[in-house]
Amino acid sequence: MEKVKIAVLVSGGGTNLQALMEAEARGEIPDGEISLVISNNPNAFALTRAKNFNKKTVALNKKQLGKDLFEEQLINTLKQNDIGLIVLAGFMCILSFNFTKTFANRIINVHPALIPSFCGEGYYGLRVHEKALEYGVKVSGATVHFVNEIPDGGKIIMQKAVKVLEKDTPETLQKRIMKQAEWKILPASTQKVCAMIKKELI
Numbered sequence: 001m002e003k004v005k006i007a008v009l010v011s012g013g014g015t016n017l018q019a020l021m022e023a024e025a026r027g028e029i030p031d032g033e034i035s036l037v038i039s040n041n042p043n044a045f046a047l048t049r050a051k052n053f054n055k056k057t058v059a060l061n062k063k064q065l066g067k068d069l070f071e072e073q074l075i076n077t078l079k080q081n082d083i084g085l086i087v088l089a090g091f092m093c094i095l096s097f098n099f100t101k102t103f104a105n106r107i108i109n110v111h112p113a114l115i116p117s118f119c120g121e122g123y124y125g126l127r128v129h130e131k132a133l134e135y136g137v138k139v140s141g142a143t144v145h146f147v148n149e150i151p152d153g154g155k156i157i158m159q160k161a162v163k164v165l166e167k168d169t170p171e172t173l174q175k176r177i178m179k180q181a182e183w184k185i186l187p188a189s190t191q192k193v194c195a196m197i198k199k200e201l202i
């Protein structure tokens, strides 16, 4: 069977996309190929990163299109490109029930905390780390999980814990979690799920 065609969905800086493309270039995703990068934000730096790796990019301006048209165009783009796995890598939109049902077991997401802590609607990006520090947890980390209709509620694929330090700010904690956890478990989970799809286990 051919490699699973992967679409990476992004919204901002794209360091997780970068980690995925670098892992692919090192041969660490043998069962998949990143064939498309889609952003809901035409100004996302992630699109520049994708172009630097010669990846096909599509920008769908969610603000201009509105949620329904955005999702319709997103579904059409994914189908036209024969996408077998959707990887949410810093994608800051919540997908509808219809979308998650259309691609059941074919969407994964990286979340910057140990689910079920600091997750769900309203917990994204730096806010997650602000809340973790406010609460005073001594350990946080990252989770990669399947995406279903419940925000951050799908089955967990991989997790990695990271120590919280006394002097941490949301920014330093975010950076350490990215470096020690997200940039490792997202490529590893992507390969794991591609292998499962190829073996028809999911």
Ligand code: GAR
Binding pocket: 011, 012, 013, 014, 015, 016, 017, 046, 089, 090, 091, 092, 110, 111, 112, 123, 124, 125, 128, 178, 182
């Ligand atoms: C990452 O920390 C990612 O886990 C988080 O946003 C950041 C995006 O950074 N995602 C969420 O909070 C989704 N709920 P990146 O654009 O540099 O990959």
